[in-house]
Amino acid sequence: MLILFDSERVQLSRLLTVGYLSTLPHPLLHYVSIGAALLGLLLAGTGILGCWAACMNSYCMLTFYLLIIVIALVGECAIYIVAWLWPNCMGLGPDTDDLVKALQRNYGVSGQEHFTVAVDLAQTMFKCCGIDSANEYDTSLWRLQGLGPRLAVPLTCCKLLNANDTKAYLSPRPINQNFCQDLEKQTHSAYRHTVGCWMALDQWYREHYFAFLMVGFVIVLVEFSVLMSTILSCTRIYHYKQEVKEASRQIERDPPEPSFIPGSRASSSQAGAYSNDTYALTDQFNKHQGEQYKHAEQFNKQGAYANLVERA
Structure with a gap:
């Protein structure tokens, strides 16, 4: 985009075009800079879309983002290959x-x-x-x-x-x-x-032509790395969803035991155990008291019978 403000480079690029490009109303670098700016805006918007898709774990958004990156990468590679091998086909190169x-x-x-x-x-x-x-x-x-x-x-x-x-x-x-x-x-x-x-x-053209190809090569490498990171994100999302599905299936097959509030059931069971022990002790005590009462009653009867014998 900064090339647009470099009037000397833009004007001088008019001498580098031949054929149909020489009839354009503006120099070649003018259109190249506009195209680079539009491509940068497209990639920036696509990057924001990719970040959003990765945060949302959305296959559809990631697929759309991946498609844009692939189209841009293939198009740029085709342009750079043609510009590298056959610049005259694109109307480049002074003659x-x-x-x-x-x-x-x-x-x-x-x-x-x-x-x-x-x-x-x-x-x-x-x-x-x-x-x-x-x-x-x-x-x-x-x-x-x-x-x-x-x-x-x-x-x-x-x-x-x-x-x-x-x-x-x-x-x-x-x-x-x-x-x-x-x-x-x-x-x-x-x-x-x-x-x-x-x-x-010719020397000026070769220097700028080489710089253009090197910048394009760096852009292609960056886009390729973005493409690889997108594929890696898709695989991670896939594995994450698979793990979630396996976990849900495991829960359905083997439901977990009901959880208890610590101390609540234990205290009630302890209270129940205490009540049972108390009841058992009380029952034994009542039985013992009944036996003592029977022994006392027999003893009283024997005492009363002995008195009657003495009186007789």
């Missing part, structure tokens, strides 16, 4: 002949202001002139039809006083414009850049 033709056809032409700014930026940044050489401007529409000032080369081909200014390509100030525009090589060589921009553009 010398195409750039020379584009410069002669579009530089300084009305409606091609973005291309003109991109060429001026490249010539200022890389201190060069033209694609292969400055002679390409001799047969360009800008020179033949007099679309601009009567100059041999654009002012951005000259060595500038404000070369260190980041916006120098928009308002170039040559050290000596007359010597820079002179047709004699001996005169303008000290005041004009004579090297073409092709080598510098």
Whole structure:
């Protein structure tokens, strides 16, 4: 997303596209940055969905999350493989002949202001002139039809006083414009850049192309790790639900013994045991008392009989 705010990179990327991509209203990096931002938002939303699904232990949500990750991963892998092996199929990669033709056809032409700014930026940044050489401007529409000032080369081909200014390509100030525009090589060589921009553009393209592929590779690795963690979460949820089912089946087969409140039953049983012992002791005591009463009654009868015998 930050690429959108780097106007120089975005403008310079216009020179890297060939074929149908060169007709786009905006430079290539503009669309790449927007696509990367949308992909990031999609993955962020998908990550939130995955976290929610994992917390809810929902198979449906996890399956939907897994499907999005797989689709994004397969799509990105396909794009990166094609960009790595056949960049020309995607309209990527600068081509010398195409750039020379584009410069002669579009530089300084009305409606091609973005291309003109991109060429001026490249010539200022890389201190060069033209694609292969400055002679390409001799047969360009800008020179033949007099679309601009009567100059041999654009002012951005000259060595500038404000070369260190980041916006120098928009308002170039040559050290000596007359010597820079002179047709004699001996005169303008000290005041004009004579090297073409092709080598510098190709090096800039390769650096950014390699960085793009490395960032894509890291993104693919991160998404692959997310995919593996999602599969692991699904297996954990599956095992957890299986354990819950087994536990419920075990409870149905072997119901647990009723639990007792500590001390309540024991105290009642102790009370019952105490009452039984008391009853038993009381019964024995009553029996013993009855036997003593019978012995006393017999003794009284024997005493009364003895008295009657004595009286007689």
